[in-house]
Structures are given as structure tokens and as C-alpha cells.
Amino acid sequence: MAAEKRVVFRSAWLPWALLAPQAAVIAVFFYWPAAQTVLQSMQQSDAFGTSVEWIGLQNFANLWDDPTYLASFSTTAIFSILVAGFGITLSLLLAVFADRVVRGTTFYRTLLIWPYAVAPAVAGVLWLFMFSPSIGVVAYALRMVGFEWNHLLNGTQAMALIVMAAVWKQLSYNFLFFVAGLQSIPKSLIEAAAIDGAGPWRRFWTIQFPLLSPTTFFLLVINVVFAFFDTFGIVDAATSGGPGKDTSILVYKVYYDGFKALDLGGSAAQSVVLMVLVVTLTVLQFRFVEKKVNY
Amino acid sequence: MVERRPALGLLAHAVLILGVVVVALPIYITFVASTHTAEEIVQVPMPMLPGGHGLDNYTTALLGGGPGAGSTAAVGRMMFVSLVTALVITFGKIAISLLSAFAIVYFRFRFRMFFFWAIFVTLMLPVEVRILPTYKVVADLGMLNSFTGLTVPLIASATATFLFRQFFLTVPDELVEAARVDGAGPMRFFIDVLVPLSATSIAALFVIQFIYGWNQYLWPLLVTTQESMYPVVIGIKRMIAGGDSQNQWNLVMATAMLAMIPPALVVILMQKWFVKGLVDTEK
Numbered sequence: 001m002a003a004e005k006r007v008v009f010r011s012a013w014l015p016w017a018l019l020a021p022q023a024a025v026i027a028v029f030f031y032w033p034a035a036q037t038v039l040q041s042m043q044q045s046d047a048f049g050t051s052v053e054w055i056g057l058q059n060f061a062n063l064w065d066d067p068t069y070l071a072s073f074s075t076t077a078i079f080s081i082l083v084a085g086f087g088i089t090l091s092l093l094l095a096v097f098a099d100r101v102v103r104g105t106t107f108y109r110t111l112l113i114w115p116y117a118v119a120p121a122v123a124g125v126l127w128l129f130m131f132s133p134s135i136g137v138v139a140y141a142l143r144m145v146g147f148e149w150n151h152l153l154n155g156t157q158a159m160a161l162i163v164m165a166a167v168w169k170q171l172s173y174n175f176l177f178f179v180a181g182l183q184s185i186p187k188s189l190i191e192a193a194a195i196d197g198a199g200p201w202r203r204f205w206t207i208q209f210p211l212l213s214p215t216t217f218f219l220l221v222i223n224v225v226f227a228f229f230d231t232f233g234i235v236d237a238a239t240s241g242g243p244g245k246d247t248s249i250l251v252y253k254v255y256y257d258g259f260k261a262l263d264l265g266g267s268a269a270q271s272v273v274l275m276v277l278v279v280t281l282t283v284l285q286f287r288f289v290e291k292k293v294n295y
Numbered sequence: 296m297v298e299r300r301p302a303l304g305l306l307a308h309a310v311l312i313l314g315v316v317v318v319a320l321p322i323y324i325t326f327v328a329s330t331h332t333a334e335e336i337v338q339v340p341m342p343m344l345p346g347g348h349g350l351d352n353y354t355t356a357l358l359g360g361g362p363g364a365g366s367t368a369a370v371g372r373m374m375f376v377s378l379v380t381a382l383v384i385t386f387g388k389i390a391i392s393l394l395s396a397f398a399i400v401y402f403r404f405r406f407r408m409f410f411f412w413a414i415f416v417t418l419m420l421p422v423e424v425r426i427l428p429t430y431k432v433v434a435d436l437g438m439l440n441s442f443t444g445l446t447v448p449l450i451a452s453a454t455a456t457f458l459f460r461q462f463f464l465t466v467p468d469e470l471v472e473a474a475r476v477d478g479a480g481p482m483r484f485f486i487d488v489l490v491p492l493s494a495t496s497i498a499a500l501f502v503i504q505f506i507y508g509w510n511q512y513l514w515p516l517l518v519t520t521q522e523s524m525y526p527v528v529i530g531i532k533r534m535i536a537g538g539d540s541q542n543q544w545n546l547v548m549a550t551a552m553l554a555m556i557p558p559a560l561v562v563i564l565m566q567k568w569f570v571k572g573l574v575d576t577e578k
Contacts, residue, residue, distance in 0.1 A: 007468040009401050009481040018398035019410055021391040022451055029429060029448040030417045036428035094314045097307040104308070110563060111315045117558035119510035119528045122551050125535065126321040129328065129544065137324055140340045171318065176570060200303060229423050233512035237532050251423045255513065258427045267427055274424045282419050 034275070040268035059269035068245055069253070069270070075159075076249040080227035082163045087170045087223050088216065094171075095178030096204065109179070116172040120165075120230060124237030127165040151239065155246030158239045162247055165234045170226055174219050181215035182208060221285045228277065250274060322555070328548035329353070333362075336544045348545065356549040368522035370530060370550050376445075377509055377526040378557065383446040384508035389500055392455035393493065397485050399456075400463040401471070411460075418453040422514055430517050444518045445526070449511065454576045455500050462496050463489065499572030502565045506558045527554040 041059055045052040063069045098108055115123070130138045133150040142149045151158040185208060193203050232251045235241060241248035241256065248256070254274065258267030328336050330349035335342060359369030399411050422429060429448060438444030466489065474484040490497075515526050525533065531554060534547050562569050 005400055005464070005468065005471075007471045008403055009471075009484075011402065011481060014481060015398040015402035015404045015407075018394040018402075022395040022414060022456070023410065025391070025447065025451040026414060026417050028432060030420050030425070030451060031413075033425040033428035033432055034420050036431070037425045040428065090314075094311065097310045100307040101304065101311065104311075108311045108315060110566065112311075112318055113566070113569075114559045114562050115318060116569075117506055117510075117562040118555050119512060119558075121510075121512040121528050121532055122554050123321075125531055125547065125551055126325055128535075129548065130321060130324055135337050135339060135341065135544070137340055137343070168318065168321065173573070176573060180570075180574060200300070229421055232423065233510075233528070236512070236516075237535075254423065254426060259517070264427060271424045271426065275420070278419045278421065278424060 037268050037271045037275075040264055041272045042265075043268075044265045055265070059265045060272075062266065063269055063273070068248075071245060072248050072250055072253045075245075075247065076228060079159065079163065079166075079231075079247075079249055080224045082159075083166045083170065083227040083231075084220055084223035086163065087167045087174050088219055090167065091171050091174035092178050092212075092216075095175055095182055096208070098175075098179055099182040100200075109176075112175055113172040115169055118169060119233060120169060121233030121237045123165045123169045124162070124234040127161055127168070127234075128238045131161050151243075153243055155243055158243055158247045162231070162234050162238050165238055166227060166231050169234070170223060174223070177215055177219055178212065181212045185211050218285070221281055225278075225281050225285075228274075228281075325548045325551050328544055329552050331545055333543045333545045349549075352545045352549040353553070356546045356553065362543055367534075368525065368530060370527060370553055372523060373525050373527040373530040373550075374553060374557075376442075376524060377528070377554070379442060380445045380511070380515075380526055381505050381508035381557075383442065384449050384511075385501055385504040387446060387450040388452040388455050388504050389497055391450060392452050392459055393490065393497075395456050396459035396463055397489065400460055401481065401485075411456075414451070414456050415453050417451055422449075426513070426517070433518055439518050440521045440524045442524075445511075445515055445524070446508075449508070449514060452504070455504070458496060458500065458575055459493065462493060466492060495568070495571070496575070498565065498568040499575055501572075502561055502569040503572040503576055505561050509558045530554075 042054065042056055043052050044055045044058070094112065098105060098112075101108070118126075130136050131149060131151060133139050133152060136149075139149040149157060151161045189207055189211075190203060193207055198206065228249070229251055231249065232255065235247055235249055235252050236255075239247045241252050245253075250270065251274070254267055254270045257263045257270065327343060327345050328341065329352055331342060331346040331352075332348050335346060335348075357369065357371040357374075359367055359371070395410070395414060399407060433439060433444050433448060436444075438447070470488055471484065474488060479487070509526075510528060511526065512528050512532075515529050516532075519525055519529065522533075527550065531547060531550050534550065535542055
């Protein structure tokens with residue numbers, strides 16, 4: 001595909017007019033605030049914005065010395081590893097079996113994809129309701145088998161709750177990509193292996209799984225991005241970062257410190273750290289795209 | 296299917312059915328809870344079959360004013376706010392991205408690639424990383440608690456611009472030449488040739504962006520403080536205020552069902568474009 005058109009239109013003003021709306025939106029609502037964030041991360045101001053002091057990298061040094069921030073980092077790391085791990089494993093399992101069935105593929109697909117449409121915050125509310133220690137159905141069932149569930153007191157259980165809600169929400173997305181990935185593996189490869197006497201189990205590990213590795217890697221990045229940035233609604237609705245700070249992931253902490261605790265400089269410094277993370281993840285994601293083209 | 300293994304086929308169906316059941320369970324429980332009275336739900340364990348108060352609950356939720364410790368605003372109004380927000384974001388994104396991609400692909404001008412990259416880099420600046428200053432801009436512009444504030448800051452789209460650019464590059468040059476011969480100017484060509492050709496991409500983006508717009512949470516949480524401007528996703532969260540016994544879970548669950556129906560319908564009815572949209576926007 002050519003990166004340039006050979007035949008183009010000529011006009012001195014039209015392209016500028018066409019670009020104007022998008023350029024205005026990104027300038028006012030993306031670049032200006034992003035620049036402000038970087039500036040604020042090097043300033044210290046009181047909650048009313050009356051005094052502003054230039055303090056260089058002090059906010060970042062404070063973050064580094066702040067045990068709650070480091071704890072939030074490890075909370076986020078654990079959360080995203082669990083979400084990506086469980087999400088990818090379960091959806092791969094479902095996709096492999098969906099690839100096997102001859103009849104009913106569309107039926108299963110339809111029933112498996114729609115959680116994509118559920119808002120993260122709504123997903124959080126649904127899982128909260130099922131696992132509510134006093135009235136939740138699942139909490140009740142767990143109690144019947146002798147397992148005491150109370151995510152309001154137990155940080156590990158609160159983490160389990162948001163992981164389940166996030167995996168449930170992201171399952172459909174992973175599933176669709178794995179189904180597409182499996183369909184793109186040539187049937188002749190599988191048939192040749194079958195003739196050579198390789199059973200389904202062996203074929204999966206020696207052919208399908210290795211050939212799916214680009215998809216798996218891509219989904220790994222996407223799931224980590226999802227766990228980092230798109231799960232704010234789940235956390236806010238299901239646990240509000242609690243108990244204590246046990247489920248306070250980075251994005252939740254930025255919001256809390258900025259809007260509830262009104263620590264502008266600290267919140268801005270956290271935003272800058274997040275910005276660096278997004279850039280890293282996006283670059284990783286595009287590295288993958290280049291690889292896929294050559295593949 | 297490579298070989299006949301009835302046992303494995305059976306296992307495949309069993310696993311898939313189990314998957315479907317687990318995925319559907321939260322929705323089933325939500326639906327059941329939305330058809331009982333609040334008193335019936337707080338009994339442990341709550342009933343597992345639908346009850347007879349569905350109509351009452353949905354009417355109360357939609358019209359508002361029901362009992363409850365949290366917000367009791369009318370969900371009907373919230374659904375309207377969500378719908379307008381989602382549609383403005385969707386069509387706004389599609390429209391300004393079509394225009395930008397058209398400018399970048401079909402014209403030569405200074406800073407062309409600069410604009411392309413400037414739009415592209417916004418992909419790396421989600422709301423979460425610039426939350427306070429963006430809020431401040433919107434507040435300074437007097438856009439809090441308005442549809443403009445809910446939608447315009449989210450309308451830029453790197454993915455849509457990129458997708459349309461990729462698509463425009465595949466459109467044969469002969470079409471431009473033919474349009475020129477027929478005396479059509481750039482805008483005529485854009486409206487009569489390029490936009491109709493992009494119909495599939497537009498449909499695919501519609502599904503993805505509609506869901507994106509409808510499910511927004513963090514941004515509306517910041518810019519709306521009046522009940523009349525809550526989208527339904529925020530409304531649900533505001534309804535949960537007290538402990539488990541004070542919440543009107545029947546109404547919360549009815550609202551959750553209402554909040555899920557429009558995007559779920561879009562995904563299911565436009566399944567073909569949804570899958571295409573997902574695959575295309577992530578490339």
C-alpha cells in the first residue's frame with residue numbers, strides 16, 4: 001500500500017478548514033491539559049491555587065518515598081497480572097473449544113461476546129451485588145460450604161472481586177481475537193499433523209499455541225492497558241479502593257489524590273508517571289503490529 | 296474438524312455451555328433481583344426465580360422518586376442523557392475523523408505530517424493521565440453540567456482518523472481522476488464518493504464508539520454534579536449510598552438492566568460490524 005496518493009486536490013485553505021475541528025479539540029482538551037499536567041508535576045500549590053511554588057522534581061521524589069504510592073504500584077501490578085493471566089487463559093480455552101464445534105458457533109459467540117457492551121462501572125455493581133457479604137447470593141453459597149466471604153474486611157477477597165469483574169468484562173474481547181487467530185491458522189497444517197498421528201492435545205501445543213503467540217502477546221498488552229486504565233469504574237463501583245487502600249490501583253489513586261485529597265502536585269506527578277507507562281505500552285503494541293506484518 | 300472424536304465434541308459443547316452460563320449468571324441474578332421487592336431481596340438467600348414486581352420496579356426506576364438512601368433521580372432522564380452523549384460522541388468522532396483523514400490523504404500542505412502525528416499521539420493521552428487540568432479547562436469554559444462538557448472533550452479520535460486514512464489510501468486514484476474529469480471539486484468527491492465508500496468502516500466504528508460513549512464513567516463523574524445531567528452509568532453508582540439494607544437493590548438492578556440494554560443491543564444486532572470494528576481499530 002502506498003503511503004502517499006499520487007493524485008491530490010489543490011487548495012490553499014481547504015485542508016486547514018478540514019483539519020480545524022479535530023485540531024481545536026486536541027489542542028484545547030489534550031495538549032494544553034497534558035502540558036499543564038507536566039508543569040504542575042513540578043510545582044507545589046495549596047488547595048485553593050493561591051500560592052504556587054516551583055519545586056522541580058520534588059513531587060516525584062515524594063512519590064518515590066511514599067509507601068502508599070509504592071503499594072499502589074504493586075497493587076496495580078498484581079491486579080493486571082491476574083486480570084491478563086486469567087482473562088487470556090480462560091478465553092483461549094473457550095476459543096479452542098469454539099473452534100472445534102461444528103454446529104452452534106454463532107450461537108455460542110453471540111452469547112459470549114456481549115459482556116463487552118457492559119460498562120465497567122455496571123460490571124462492578126453486578127459483582128458487588130452477587131458478593132455482598134450480607135445479601136449476596138454467591139457470598140451466601142460460599143458461606144454454606146464453609147467459606148467466610150467479606151471483601152469489606154479482607155483485602156485479598158476485595159482484590160479477587162475486582163479481578164473477577166474485570167476478567168468477566170474483558171473475556172469477550174479476548175475470545176473474539178483468539179477465535180480470529182485460530183481461524184487464520186491454515187487447516188492443512190492441522191490436517192497434516194493429524195495424518196502424522198498427532199492428537200488434539202499435541203496439535204494444540206505444537207501448532208496452534210505457537211502460531212497464536214502474536215495474538216497472545218497483543219492481548220497481553222491490551223489486557224494490561226485495560227487493567228491499568230479502563231478498570232477505574234469497576235474499582236470505584238465495587239470497592240472504592242478499599243478496604244483501606246488494598247484495591248487502590250494507580251488510576252484510582254490519581255483520581256482520589258487529585259479530587260478528594262486535593263494534592264495537585266502529587267496527583268500531577270502520578271499522572272506523568274502514568275503517561276510514561278502508556279507511551280511504553282503503546283510502543284510495545286505497535287512493535288507487535290510491525291511484527292505481524294512481516295509474519 | 297479433522298477427525299471424528301464424539302467424546303471431544305461433547306466436551307467442547309460442555310465447556311462452552313459452562314462458559315455461557317458463567318458469563319450469563321451475573322445478568323440472570325440482576326434480572327431476577329429487578330423483579331422482586333427490596334424486602335424480598337434482602338432476605339438471605341434471595342429468591343432465584345423471577346418475581347412479579349418487575350413492572351413496578353422498572354416504572355419506579357424510570358420515573359424516579361422511589362424510596363432509597365441514595366439518589367432517586369429519574370432513570371428515564373439519565374437514559375436520555377446517555378443516549379445523547381453516546382450519539383454525539385460517536386457521530387462527532389466519525390465526522391471530524393473523516394474530515395481530518397481526507398485532508399491528510401488528499402491534500403499536500405505544510406505541516407501535513409505534523410498534524411497526522413499530533414492526532415496520533417493523543418492515543419497516548421487518555422483522560423486518566425491529564426485528569427485535573429482537563430477538568431479545569433472544561434470548568435473555565437463554563438462547560439460543567441452540559442452536553443458540550445460531556446461530549447466535546449472526548450470527540451477527538453486517533454483510532455478513527457488512522458482507520459480512515461488507511462482506508463482512503465486503498466481507494467484507487469482513478470476515482471479522483473474520473474471525478475476531476477466530471478468537474479467535481481474536492482468536497483463533491485468527498486461527499487459523493489469517499490463517504491459512501493467508507494460505509495463499512497463507519498458502521499464498524501459506530502459500534503465501537505457508541506459503546507465507548509455510553510460506558511464513559513470517569514469523565515462524567517468529574518463534569519456532572521447535577522442529577523439532571525447524570526448519564527445512567529453514573530446514576531447507578533449514585534443510587535448505592537448506604538449499607539446493603541438501605542439500598543433499594545431492586546431499583547438499582549432494574550437500572551443496571553436498563554443501562555446494559557442499549558449497548559448490548561448494538562453489539563448483538565451489529566455483530567458483524569462489531570467484530571470488524573474491533574479488529575480494525577486495534578491494528
